[in-house]
Amino acid sequence: MANNRILLVEDDQNFGDVLCSYLEMNDYEVTWAMDGIEGYQKFRQNEYDLCIFDVMMPKKDGFSLAKDVRENDQETPIIFLTAKNLKEDVVEGFRIGADDYISKPFNSEELLMRVQAILKRSQKAKDPREDIKEFELGSYHFNFPLRILSFTDSAGEVEKDKLSPKEAQLLRLFCMYKNEVLERSIALKKIWGEDNYFTARSMDVFVTKLRKYLAKDDKLEIVNIHGNGFRLVDRREVED
Numbered sequence: 001m002a003n004n005r006i007l008l009v010e011d012d013q014n015f016g017d018v019l020c021s022y023l024e025m026n027d028y029e030v031t032w033a034m035d036g037i038e039g040y041q042k043f044r045q046n047e048y049d050l051c052i053f054d055v056m057m058p059k060k061d062g063f064s065l066a067k068d069v070r071e072n073d074q075e076t077p078i079i080f081l082t083a084k085n086l087k088e089d090v091v092e093g094f095r096i097g098a099d100d101y102i103s104k105p106f107n108s109e110e111l112l113m114r115v116q117a118i119l120k121r122s123q124k125a126k127d128p129r130e131d132i133k134e135f136e137l138g139s140y141h142f143n144f145p146l147r148i149l150s151f152t153d154s155a156g157e158v159e160k161d162k163l164s165p166k167e168a169q170l171l172r173l174f175c176m177y178k179n180e181v182l183e184r185s186i187a188l189k190k191i192w193g194e195d196n197y198f199t200a201r202s203m204d205v206f207v208t209k210l211r212k213y214l215a216k217d218d219k220l221e222i223v224n225i226h227g228n229g230f231r232l233v234d235r236r237e238v239e240d
Contacts, residue, residue, distance in 0.1 A: 036060025
């Protein structure tokens with residue numbers, strides 16, 4: 001549990017200090033931000049196993065912060081803290097992608113139990129390939145954190161493309177599943193958060209974009225697997 005990193009975003013100085021100390025006392029590594037803007041900056045700068053967001057905050061509220069996080073990350077668990085207990089707020093929190101919702105005031109031990117339960121679920125399901133940040137792909141090198149796709153031609157010249165967040169997330173999945181079938185539903189749920197007609201059409205657009213990026217290497221191909229998904233094939237590896 002010592003390696004579990006938590007991002008706490010809470011604007012109440014006293015409450016945040018107590019909560020931060022309590023979590024650290026239970027062997028969590030806590031990064032504390034006091035508003036949503038600072039919280040998002042810290043989220044972009046580091047990786048966390050769990051986020052705890054207060055809903056009512058200045059500059060950027062917890063719901064807006066969670067939406068920004070979910071634009072680029074569908075996996076990291078989020079717990080909302082709120083002084084309000086309105087049904088519509090709870091529904092909104094889960095719609096955005098919350099994993100749990102705790103109303104203030106609450107028992108610190110209850111929060112700890114919920115944190116432990118969520119981390120246990122998320123870590124059990126974690127694919128070890130999720131930890132890979134850079135990929136070699138034929139004549140390409142892909143740096144996922146920086147979203148940079150580099151191509152080296154036969155003369156040693158390097159061309160670089162900056163991918164959009166969703167382009168980078170999708171290419172990362174293709175790299176993780178290289179030469180295997182990437183099921184459409186897996187990609188849609190991980191990146192878009194849901195599998196429906198509209199997200200499927202959006203994914204098709206991004207697949208087309210990735211095919212253009214990878215076109216400089218004629219040994220690489222993203223193949224449609226009818227009724228199932230896609231397969232990023234490296235002919236060098238398949239032929240071997």
